[in-house]
Structure formats: C-alpha cells, structure tokens
Amino acid sequence: MMKHAAALHLARFFVVLDSETNFAGWRDAARRLVLNDVPPEDIAWEVREGAGLKGAGLPDIPEGAELRVPREAVSRLETAFCHSDPNRFGFLYRILWRLRNEPELLKIASDSDVRRFETMEKAIRRDIHKMRAFVRFRKLGEGDDERFIAWFEPDHFIVERNAPFFVRRFTGMRWSILTPYASIAWDGSSLLVGPGATKRDLPPEDGSEELWQTYFRSIFNPARLKVKAMQAEMPKKYWRNLPEAALIPEMIAGAEGAAKEMIARMPTVPAPHHAKVQAKHWPKREPQADNDGADAATIDELHDAAMGCRRCPLWEGATQTVFGEGPDNARIVFVGEQPGDQEDIAGRPFVGPAGKVFNAILEEAQIDRQITYVTNAVKHFKFEPRGKRRIHMKPNTGEIRACNWWLNHELALIKPDLVVALGATAAQALLGKVVPITKLRGQVVTREDGLQVYLTVHPSFILRIQEPAAAADERMRFLNDLKDVKKLMGV
Structure with missing residues (x-):
C-alpha cells in the first residue's frame, strides 16, 4: 500500500479508469502517453468505480504521430487486460512501450516480460473455459415469465468478454449470469451488463440439479478415470456450485468395481446368433x-x-x-x-x-x-x-x-x-x-x-x-x- 502511494506521488502522470474492464479508456490513455515518449515508470494507474476516465494533464497526440504495433498484439493486450493482477495496467503499458520499437517482441519466448504476458493470457483463457464449462442455470418462473439464472465465481474479469459466447449458445432463452463483480443478462434481443451480485440472489433449487446428476452418472466412464487429471480440469473450488460434484467421491470410490462390470458386459465377436x-x-x-x-x-x-x-x-x-x-x-x-x-x-x-x-x-x-x-x-x-x-x-x-x-x-x-x-x-x-x-x-x-x-x-x-x-x-x-x-x- 505504501509502495503504491509512493508511486502515485512520484509519477508525472496518473490515469484513473472507471472500471476494471475499461480497456478502451486504458488504450486511449496509453496511446497518448506512448506517442509523447512517456516511459512506464512515469505513470501511475488506478481504478475508481464510476469515476469516469481521468488523467492528470494527459498530453494530446502530437500532430502526424502514429502508433504502429501489430494488430494481433492489440488483441492480445485486450485479453491480458482482463487479468486480476492490480499492476497489469502499468505492465501492459510497458509491453506497448516496447512494441513500438520491438514489433516482434511477443515472439521472443525467452524474454521475462513476454513470459509473464503469456502466463496472464493462459490464465484468462482457462478462466473463460471454466465459466463456459461450469455455469449451471436454474429455472425461474413459467411461460412468459420464464428465466434462467446462474451463479459463477471467476478468478479474473472475464464476464463481459465471455458474454457473446453465452448469447450465441442460449439465444432462445432469457437468462442472467451473476458473479461477484458484474452480472450479464440476455432478454432475447439485447445484452445487459450490471453490477455484481451475491450467491443469495440465486433462485432456490429447481430440480435441474437432479438432471445434472443423472447425466453425470450416464457419461461417467470408470475405465477412463484419472483422478488427478479430473481435478486439474475441474478444480475443487468449483465443486460447491456444481450439482453433479456431490457424486464425485462415491463414483471415484466405486470406479474399480464399475470398470470391471462394464468390461464384463462388452459385446463379443461375432454375436452368438x-x-x-x-x-x-x-x-x-x-x-x-x-x-x-x-x-x-x-x-x-x-x-x-x-x-x-x-x-x-x-x-x-x-x-x-x-x-x-x-x-x-x-x-x-x-x-x-x-x-x-x-x-x-x-x-x-x-x-x-x-x-x-x-x-x-x-x-x-x-x-x-x-x-x-x-x-x-x-x-x-x-x-x-x-x-x-x-x-x-x-x-x-x-x-x-x-x-x-x-x-x-x-x-x-x-x-x-x-x-x-x-x-x-x-x-x-x-x-x-x-x-x-x-x-x-x-x-x-x-x-x-x-x-x-x-x-x-x-x-x-x-x-x-x-x-x-x-x-x-x-x-x-x-x-x-x-x-x-x-x-x-x-x-
């Protein structure tokens, strides 16, 4: 905390973003600063919810100046921007600062900044995948009032970035996904982004939990069970929000016997008749x-x-x-x-x-x-x-x-x-x-x-x-x- 305060005090420029996910605001400020040759150590970044984009005398872009960086790099910066590291804004600015003179920077696997950057990207991709795999909806209402509500706890700020996927996947449903820092809702025609929620806002169980458990039992293959691999793909922290997770201990315990029974039922060649x-x-x-x-x-x-x-x-x-x-x-x-x-x-x-x-x-x-x-x-x-x-x-x-x-x-x-x-x-x-x-x-x-x-x-x-x-x-x-x-x- 003292280090952060000292950085704010020593910085020539400070930028206040109005949200953790305001990449457009960060990009605009970063572009102004990098085109005026402001080094990373002269900038402090901060988030104040609802404050609007602010800067301490951010310079205008010099006439005729252009920032040339690979288009793919901009897309990758936007991905890494979703990371929850509070120091990411300054770090990503350092990447941008270097890209201006080192356009092939992100191809240098041995560079320490690049390794850190790739680790952030990987964490975001994994979190996005986990949200897609572990969201479980509950039904609320009937007929015209029917909606589906889900709760998810991401590690990073990926909800808005992941929203188009759920719109494509569940276009015909009206749904909401609640998370601690933001909520998204689809009414059948438009996507809404709102404030965070708590798990208490989730409707009570609706019977879909039993369906998930039935399906989980039906696809469980004891002969292919690898406990460590399963827990790597489905970490225990997600289990509390997954209805099928309650079955995992008993199914692991009975896997060996189930596998032998399944093998015994295998068809033979040729069939007797x-x-x-x-x-x-x-x-x-x-x-x-x-x-x-x-x-x-x-x-x-x-x-x-x-x-x-x-x-x-x-x-x-x-x-x-x-x-x-x-x-x-x-x-x-x-x-x-x-x-x-x-x-x-x-x-x-x-x-x-x-x-x-x-x-x-x-x-x-x-x-x-x-x-x-x-x-x-x-x-x-x-x-x-x-x-x-x-x-x-x-x-x-x-x-x-x-x-x-x-x-x-x-x-x-x-x-x-x-x-x-x-x-x-x-x-x-x-x-x-x-x-x-x-x-x-x-x-x-x-x-x-x-x-x-x-x-x-x-x-x-x-x-x-x-x-x-x-x-x-x-x-x-x-x-x-x-x-x-x-x-x-x-x-």
Missing part, C-alpha cells in the same frame, strides 16, 4: 443384383431390397443391413455415420450408447418423433476385430459413395423439409464432399436439388469427451443445435 441372422438375410453368398431397390415405391419396399445389399464389401463381416426407421412422410431426416456394434446385432439404427444420448436430447428439444426419420450414411457395421471385441472403423469414401444409392432413395421417397447431418461422414454423404463440421456447425447448406442440410456433430462425439464438465457443455451445445432445428421447422 451372427451366422443365423446372416443366413436368414443372405442365404446365398454370391451377389444378387435382381433387386436393387430402384423400383421401390415405399420405404418398406426399399428396406426389403436393402437387406440383400452387396454394393460394397462391408456386408460380408456385418450381421445384417441396418436400415432407417420412421414414417415415410417425415419432415426431418437425421443421418448418422454407420451402425455400431449394438445396432448391427439388433438390426435397428440408434439403439447403442450414442443412440441413447441422441434420443434423450431429441426428447429434451421437444421434437416429435412422429415427424422424424433416422438413418445412417452407411448401412453396414464396419469394424476391426480386437480380441473378443469389435472396434468401430470409419467408413471410407468408396463405401460412403456405394451406400449413397440407398440414402438417396430414402430421401427421394420421404421428401423431407430438412435433413440433419450428424457428423462428418453424414455431411460427406449428403453434400458429396468433405466439409469442416466444427467450422460450419449450426449452418444450413442448400444442395443443388434444393434439399436443405443442417450440419452438427454426431452424438458419439459427446461420449468421447473424457472430462465430465466439457462433456456436459458439449451436450448442451448439441441440445441447442436440435432446438435450432425445431425452430427452423416451426414445430
């Missing part, structure tokens, strides 16, 4: 070209024709063709990648672990199953035998093209208003080319024939995420994708 099912559908092993489904007038007829499909070699190892299911006048067709182990045995799509996730989220999105049809881009299970297990293998381009015969016939008979591509393989089958799902996710692509294709991830992607909070976050993203589909269809 594999040969019988194959014999029923393919009594002869030679190709049968007499019924390729070209004349099928209904989905049932196309289904029967597909049972003898041998358009690519995948039929030889699979138990049976797994065709699509749903009404032949469905408005929405969901296309996945290929059947998995359980689908191959059951002969039905989306009945395995990923299918269960998909069905649960489809129900949460309130999409009527009576208007949906589910199928896969490839109709036979492609796998690699590994001991007694069959390990999923990604279909190649030739197999996707071969099976397009059936997918195109399905779409021609159903004539849906919208097709949802679940993952990269489905997108490739529907659009005829490889597309970056993560980049185009949530977009609608219109094919040359007029068919509209909505792009999102496959639900199995959620199951592959090992960190529970990240998996929960991804599940919420997928739910919002399906809500977008519902909105697009007006159902």
Whole structure:
C-alpha cells in the first residue's frame, strides 16, 4: 500500500479508469502517453468505480504521430487486460512501450516480460473455459415469465468478454449470469451488463440439479478415470456450485468395481446368433443384383431390397443391413455415420450408447418423433476385430459413395423439409464432399436439388469427451443445435 502511494506521488502522470474492464479508456490513455515518449515508470494507474476516465494533464497526440504495433498484439493486450493482477495496467503499458520499437517482441519466448504476458493470457483463457464449462442455470418462473439464472465465481474479469459466447449458445432463452463483480443478462434481443451480485440472489433449487446428476452418472466412464487429471480440469473450488460434484467421491470410490462390470458386459465377436441372422438375410453368398431397390415405391419396399445389399464389401463381416426407421412422410431426416456394434446385432439404427444420448436430447428439444426419420450414411457395421471385441472403423469414401444409392432413395421417397447431418461422414454423404463440421456447425447448406442440410456433430462425439464438465457443455451445445432445428421447422 505504501509502495503504491509512493508511486502515485512520484509519477508525472496518473490515469484513473472507471472500471476494471475499461480497456478502451486504458488504450486511449496509453496511446497518448506512448506517442509523447512517456516511459512506464512515469505513470501511475488506478481504478475508481464510476469515476469516469481521468488523467492528470494527459498530453494530446502530437500532430502526424502514429502508433504502429501489430494488430494481433492489440488483441492480445485486450485479453491480458482482463487479468486480476492490480499492476497489469502499468505492465501492459510497458509491453506497448516496447512494441513500438520491438514489433516482434511477443515472439521472443525467452524474454521475462513476454513470459509473464503469456502466463496472464493462459490464465484468462482457462478462466473463460471454466465459466463456459461450469455455469449451471436454474429455472425461474413459467411461460412468459420464464428465466434462467446462474451463479459463477471467476478468478479474473472475464464476464463481459465471455458474454457473446453465452448469447450465441442460449439465444432462445432469457437468462442472467451473476458473479461477484458484474452480472450479464440476455432478454432475447439485447445484452445487459450490471453490477455484481451475491450467491443469495440465486433462485432456490429447481430440480435441474437432479438432471445434472443423472447425466453425470450416464457419461461417467470408470475405465477412463484419472483422478488427478479430473481435478486439474475441474478444480475443487468449483465443486460447491456444481450439482453433479456431490457424486464425485462415491463414483471415484466405486470406479474399480464399475470398470470391471462394464468390461464384463462388452459385446463379443461375432454375436452368438451372427451366422443365423446372416443366413436368414443372405442365404446365398454370391451377389444378387435382381433387386436393387430402384423400383421401390415405399420405404418398406426399399428396406426389403436393402437387406440383400452387396454394393460394397462391408456386408460380408456385418450381421445384417441396418436400415432407417420412421414414417415415410417425415419432415426431418437425421443421418448418422454407420451402425455400431449394438445396432448391427439388433438390426435397428440408434439403439447403442450414442443412440441413447441422441434420443434423450431429441426428447429434451421437444421434437416429435412422429415427424422424424433416422438413418445412417452407411448401412453396414464396419469394424476391426480386437480380441473378443469389435472396434468401430470409419467408413471410407468408396463405401460412403456405394451406400449413397440407398440414402438417396430414402430421401427421394420421404421428401423431407430438412435433413440433419450428424457428423462428418453424414455431411460427406449428403453434400458429396468433405466439409469442416466444427467450422460450419449450426449452418444450413442448400444442395443443388434444393434439399436443405443442417450440419452438427454426431452424438458419439459427446461420449468421447473424457472430462465430465466439457462433456456436459458439449451436450448442451448439441441440445441447442436440435432446438435450432425445431425452430427452423416451426414445430
């Protein structure tokens, strides 16, 4: 405190910012000072909430003077500005001061200032990620009064910077996120930033806690449990605000037994009735070209024709063709990648672990199953035998093209208003080319024939995420994708 007071006393200039997050005010003051060759040690910085930007005789910018620094550096300075270090304003000014004459400064990894700067950036990125992963909403009100309220305690001043993410993610909801230093609220059309709050302002529990716990149990994989890694990704300080955290001790304690039980339930290769099912559908092993489904007038007829499909070699190892299911006048067709182990045995799509996730989220999105049809881009299970297990293998381009015969016939008979591509393989089958799902996710692509294709991830992607909070976050993203589909269809 005495050191800070001494710095204020000795400084030639002092700048008062009206908030911890007033980067625009800091940048304006820093620009004026650096263009007048004011060294870092001659400036003192202070925050006084509500004071407005003030400076002790800040100089004007000299006529014709320009501050040239890399654009990326300005963006990085804005990120580091969110750090909670009270000395950051002077430190970031020193970075700016040096950048003027050392434009490549931030590429020098051995520089002590650069190392400190990168540590600050990393802390901000981590805090932003934690907020996205660990915000848990509670419902307040019903109907037109319905709102969702959440509480979060960040380490740094990242709430305003993180707000656009939550607007994009929860556009269709009215919500507020309360934190100790600032609160943000979205009313469906505009974002509001207000003062901080306390956890006492959070509504009482609404039952969503039980849903989070149920979901946490469903995605918990005891065979992949790494306690230290989990606690690094989900530090204990966040546990008090996470409803699922109450389950962690008991699930860690029972992980070993659960893992053994799960391994014991693993499917074997081949299924005991594999040969019988194959014999029923393919009594002869030679190709049968007499019924390729070209004349099928209904989905049932196309289904029967597909049972003898041998358009690519995948039929030889699979138990049976797994065709699509749903009404032949469905408005929405969901296309996945290929059947998995359980689908191959059951002969039905989306009945395995990923299918269960998909069905649960489809129900949460309130999409009527009576208007949906589910199928896969490839109709036979492609796998690699590994001991007694069959390990999923990604279909190649030739197999996707071969099976397009059936997918195109399905779409021609159903004539849906919208097709949802679940993952990269489905997108490739529907659009005829490889597309970056993560980049185009949530977009609608219109094919040359007029068919509209909505792009999102496959639900199995959620199951592959090992960190529970990240998996929960991804599940919420997928739910919002399906809500977008519902909105697009007006159902």
